[in-house]
Amino acid sequence: MTNSKLFADLSLLLVALVWGATFVIVQNAIDLLPPITFNGIRFLIATMILGGWLLLFERKQLALANRKIFLSGFIIGVWLFFGYATQTIGLLYTSSSKAGFITGLSVILVPLLSLLLLKLRPTKNAIIGVLVATVGLYLLTMTDISALNQGDALVFLCAIAFALQIVFTGKYSSQFPTLFLTVIQIGTVAVLSLIYSFLFEDWTLAFQPAIILNSSVIIALLITSVFATALAFFAQTNFQKFTTPTRVALIFATEPVFAAITGFIWAHDRLSASAIMGCVLILAGMIFAELPSASIFYKQKKKQENTLGT
Template sequence: MKKTLLADSSLLFVAFIWGTTFVLVQNAIRVLEPMSFNATRFFLAGMILLLWLFLFYRSQIKQINKKMLTAGILMGLWLFSGYALQTFGLLYTTSSKAGFITGLSVVLVPLFAFFLLKQKPKPNAILGVLVATVGLYMLTLGDSVSVNKGDVLVFFCAISFALHIIFTGKYTTLFPTLLLTVTQILTVAVLCSVFAFIFEDWKAIYSKDILLSNEVIIALLITSIFATALAFFLQTNFQKYTTPTRVALIFAMEPVFAALGGYYLADERLTLIAIFGCLFIFVGMIFTELPGRKKKSIQASEHISY
């Protein structure tokens, strides 16, 4: 129980980091294009964790093998796919709609967990997912219901993020946390670099005026250290003590923290319906913490199930 509480608290802290750094990233990508920014961000984070590995966990290097690398690269592929599809989707849709559709991973995760991991969600989790989804709609969309090709791209982004959570849950108990984190982050860095080279003016990375601007420097330092290296290490380390469904619900708090961050850091104002949306997401997360009905027999071999 203590490990589960620690895991949930740590993952909520991850959602807090991602949400509150949203304004910083928005400011940075006005100067440096998104893929170029993410390539630099993930490369710096990968180097930080790689240095940490060589300094303090050198013994883990012996555990590098084909299966571990395959697992880390697969996690990195889904993570990169989520970022890339979201970035291109934002060219055709609004940030509010993208936020809601990305948040639909909270619905997709329990479905994938059921079919891929054979984890059946408890009634409390199902109710929490439904309430949180309503909250996401209220927070990000209001009365907007139209669909365009950007929305479709972002929906596939939600699928990618959901599968990243699923595969993180699958592999995190099999391989060392730090090795998995380094592998997936460097995978994202390489793929972002390739896409930046193809689709963006990647030479801007070498421009001192751009790379050393206050917006980019501050965003890169904070996101590479906290929102990437630390955040993904915490997710990879603590997800083994909880379930993918609960992780998705906790991560549904990210747009709530983003809204609060926008309010305090960018003087953005929340509408009444958005405030109620935040409350719904919070309530949805709380539902998963409520004790369910005890069954007469519970298999001791079960890890944690809903």
């Protein structure tokens, strides 16, 4: 693996760690503030941060503004918003454990959609890694088994949306300036989230001092806006240039692992034996997908033999 790919994978793993680690504080915040309203404010702050940086230090990127970059950023942003919205609504009707597993199915959907939309064929090791990680997701998240319901269907739409966000980020990230594309993407999520909250949620709660100035809400907004949104999506957009959508999906499948670990440390959640085994399998699947395939070893061996024969 080249240094750029290794650094990209480690950076994306850090993104998954941030998302998993912030799960607990987000849960505390949305007990007070409607979830899409929270996301709207979170993404708006992140847009202002990155947008301000763009205007102050990277203004030359604005010279590249055209219809294509706005459309590309909008497409990525729409799928990201759709993923958050369907997941949030779905959680009203299903358990968080089932939602976690179904959302994690994006790890299977990404290679399928990459093949259909980008003509990218995953390696055999990547396919095996995806299957192993999926079994791990099941063991980690499926603490209850019940009949499927409308919430599960909505969360499955969320998995499709998140998978498409990864696929289209992979498609467009190498075509446009990273910062400009990221600002358009998260700005789209901010606008759509605020429109949704205005139409379907009690958005006026965001203007009540007792709620918006609550320490849980302020801490969650600051941490998620800066680290889990601005820096995280900038990193994804930037580093997907050096890796494949399937590998990104596998790396992001570690998010519930980090969520489980931080929940154990901070919220004193208990980890069952199956959950621990699930964490191990997810990590094993990610590592296995990174291993060179037998065909690569064969080609390298033949190359060495030909070199020695000359």
